[in-house]
Amino acid sequence: MLISVLVVIAAVGLAVQALIGLTFFISSVREGESRASVFAGFQFLGMLVVFAVFLVLASSNFFHTGPGLFLLLLGYAAIGGAAFFLLRRTAPNPRALQGAAGRIQGEVARFDERTQVFARNRSLRPESDEYNRFYQEHPEYQQIDRRRREKGGPIGHPGIIDRPHEEANVAMMLASQSMCIYLSTPEKTAPQPHLHLREKVKERRVNLDPDEATRMVKGYARHLGAALVGITEANPLWMYSHRGEIFHENWEDWGKEIRLDHKYVIVLAEEMSLEMIGSGPHTPTTVESMNNYAKGAYISAQIAAFIANLGYSAAANHLRHYDGLMVPLAVDAGLGELGRLGYLMTKEYGPRVRLSGVTTDLPLVSDKPVDIGVEDFCEICKKCSACCPSGSIPMGGQTVVNGTLRWKLNEQTCFEYWGKVGTDCNVCMRVCPWSHARTFPHRLIVSLIVRNRLARRIFSAMDDLFYGRKPKPKAPPNWVRFTEKERRE
Numbered sequence: 172m173l174i175s176v177l178v179v180i181a182a183v184g185l186a187v188q189a190l191i192g193l194t195f196f197i198s199s200v201r202e203g204e205s206r207a208s209v210f211a212g213f214q215f216l217g218m219l220v221v222f223a224v225f226l227v228l229a230s231s232n233f234f235h236t237g238p239g240l241f242l243l244l245l246g247y248a249a250i251g252g253a254a255f256f257l258l259r260r261t262a263p264n265p266r267a268l269q270g271a272a273g274r275i276q277g278e279v280a281r282f283d284e285r286t287q288v289f290a291r292n293r294s295l296r297p298e299s300d301e302y303n304r305f306y307q308e309h310p311e312y313q314q315i316d317r318r319r320r321e322k323g324g325p326i327g328h329p330g331i332i333d334r335p336h337e338e339a340n341v342a343m344m345l346a347s348q349s350m351c352i353y354l355s356t357p358e359k360t361a362p363q364p365h366l367h368l369r370e371k372v373k374e375r376r377v378n379l380d381p382d383e384a385t386r387m388v389k390g391y392a393r394h395l396g397a398a399l400v401g402i403t404e405a406n407p408l409w410m411y412s413h414r415g416e417i418f419h420e421n422w423e424d425w426g427k428e429i430r431l432d433h434k435y436v437i438v439l440a441e442e443m444s445l446e447m448i449g450s451g452p453h454t455p456t457t458v459e460s461m462n463n464y465a466k467g468a469y470i471s472a473q474i475a476a477f478i479a480n481l482g483y484s485a486a487a488n489h490l491r492h493y494d495g496l497m498v499p500l501a502v503d504a505g506l507g508e509l510g511r512l513g514y515l516m517t518k519e520y521g522p523r524v525r526l527s528g529v530t531t532d533l534p535l536v537s538d539k540p541v542d543i544g545v546e547d548f549c550e551i552c553k554k555c556s557a558c559c560p561s562g563s564i565p566m567g568g569q570t571v572v573n574g575t576l577r578w579k580l581n582e583q584t585c586f587e588y589w590g591k592v593g594t595d596c597n598v599c600m601r602v603c604p605w606s607h608a609r610t611f612p613h614r615l616i617v618s619l620i621v622r623n624r625l626a627r628r629i630f631s632a633m634d635d636l637f638y639g640r641k642p643k644p645k646a647p648p649n650w651v652r653f654t655e656k657e658r659r660e
């Protein structure tokens with residue numbers, strides 16, 4: 172009787188394994204992952220064969236014989252052992268659980284937005300007062316930025332963006348970007364209460380306790396389309412010291428000290444379509460980046476307006492108006508961890524997100540940082556580094572930069588590559604094993620990676636096997652322009 176029960180349980184277990192293999196095969200085919208489809212297909216067939224052999228042996232009562240019982244118990248021991256080593260939760264990473272502050276290993280100076288590569292190359296106009304003042308104060312950037320300017324406009328020398336074939340995609344990119352610009356005027360980023368409410372909330376703010384305010388803000392953000400939302404107290408170290416990016420000719424703001432009068436930051440993440448970023452570094456990937464920046468602008472501007480209408484102060488943070496560094500703020504808000512590639516890595520979508528946020532004095536309840544195993548996984552994987560066309564992502568270990576431990580992205584060479592191709596590249600995001608579509612098998616893999624070190628090692632190696640160490644770009648949906656040559660590559 173006991174042997175029969177063991178045989179039935181083993182048969183069900185093998186059938187479930189074969190079914191998981193089948194779902195992986197189907198999802199690989201649907202994602203257009205030809206290499207993964209072949210491997211998943213063989214894996215599924217292998218499981219089917221094992222299952223069929225098991226059924227044949229079971230029907231001939233083989234497992235009721237001495238050797239059969241030994242084989243059955245051996246199978247149980249092997250599967251039980253593998254399950255034990257793969258499912259147990261390994262020791263947490265204390266650094267991750269402290270959030271971005273866990274990375275502090277020295278004195279941290281607040282980041283001046285004027286020194287940021289975009290502000291230097293995009294906002295500053297050669298020979299303007301601000302330009303002369305900036306390079307007097309920061310001669311270390313003068314040569315490098317001059318070389319860039321000599322190559323061509325603020326983005327750089329002509330790249331694929333300038334090919335006639337790309338014009339329609341560029342038109343889409345810039346359409347989304349214009350939405351961010353439109354939503355970056357002072358009345359949109361730091362809204363006043365609506366005219367109908369202005370007098371009323373000046374006398375008395377709408378009364379919400381922090382729990383209720385948090386529930387409403389998060390619910391509203393998700394309702395507006397945010398994929399992820401978290402809240403943190405604003406660590407002043409991650410807020411810019413001075414304004415550097417200027418978009419509406421309001422040059423009186425350039426170099427203005429950024430005030431720290433908002434205690435909380437609501438951090439929002441938008442999911443980027445895998446289909447679109449799969450084409451990186453070609454233009455469709457930037458169509459998607461800009462689309463998600465536009466979504467972030469739309470959601471953050473509405474949440475800021477909502478909070479202003481409650482009678483509190485709020486500022487929308489998005490592509491065309493940031494008061495702070497969104498990645499460490501997102502880490503503190505529990506949205507994920509910092510990855511080797513310099514982006515936020517989330518459990519839900521990996522690095523495939525764009526960030527926006529709202530700073531506010533509305534009392535809220537903060538979330539806690541999370542440990543999802545990113546630091547350990549990135550130590551092993553290094554795929555983004557192997558694939559980065561400009562060699563901007565380090566292969567080696569983390570270093571202390573401005574008092575914080577991290578993999579130091581060479582933002583200068585990355586930005587130069589963007590200028591060369593005329594897009595925001597996203598190759599690192601495309602190849603990251605955490606970026607896969609969240610189908611059932613990938614969700615299962617991520618849940619194992621999050622809890623277990625051995626799983627990180629196994630699945631990092633399997634990713635190389637199934638998808639290749641240097642996966643090629645894939646064709647985007649048909650409605651986006653892509654040359655036949657690119658589709659064949």
Ligand code: SF4
Nearest residue numbers: 510549552553555603
């Ligand atoms: S590709 Fe690998 S090393 Fe790079 S961020 Fe993703 S998991 Fe980390």
Ligand code: SF4
Nearest residue numbers: 559585596597598599
């Ligand atoms: S965006 Fe491209 S160039 Fe920049 S780090 Fe990523 S892969 Fe490298």
